[in-house]
Amino acid sequence: MYQRYMALAFVTNGLGAYGLRVLAGAGLGNLETRYLVIWYSAGSILALAVAIPHLGKLAVRELGIGILMAFCSVLGQTGMALAMSGGIPGYVVFPVAVGGGLILVVMVGVFVFGERLSLLIGIGIASGLASLILLALPS
Structure with missing residues (x-):
């Protein structure tokens, strides 16, 4: 089951970056913040849907690692969006x-x-x- 969850995280993170690239290519850099808010809101809903059946089995360490990974992902995607909106x-x-x-x-x-x-x-x-x-x- 772990491999499935990691594959899901891998695909969704890649799709997030791809969406930023599409926005930049279409000249819609002013929508990057909205895009990231919508993308991470949808990702949070998906993560909750996956986690709810396993709430009793989740360890604090696993939850902490997941939150840290999400935080790093947000920072990375935001950094990419800021770099492109800054003209890079x-x-x-x-x-x-x-x-x-x-x-x-x-x-x-x-x-x-x-x-x-x-x-x-x-x-x-x-x-x-x-x-x-x-x-x-x-x-």
Whole structure:
């Protein structure tokens, strides 16, 4: 069941970012705040619908992790919306947001949890970093 919930979180978070990209591409950046309020309200209703049958089984730690994940998601989506409304093009914002988060997770895994990386994984991470740097360079 855990995998289903994580897949649902993965898909809904990705759809939220995609919606921001659609708004930016359509020139509707002034609607980003409304979009995020509606998106997270709907997500909260969905999360409650999933959680209500399991209320007696939820541990405080699980609830805290879920709330922390939601808070981080709101911050990330809001940061992307503010970056685009501030004039940074979507083709820069989205790779940096997605790739930057992935690189942060890898760095925490390596430096905090002592994960070991193979040569192939190192080459992939270096390629990702290089692409982020190239995207951020002025035209």
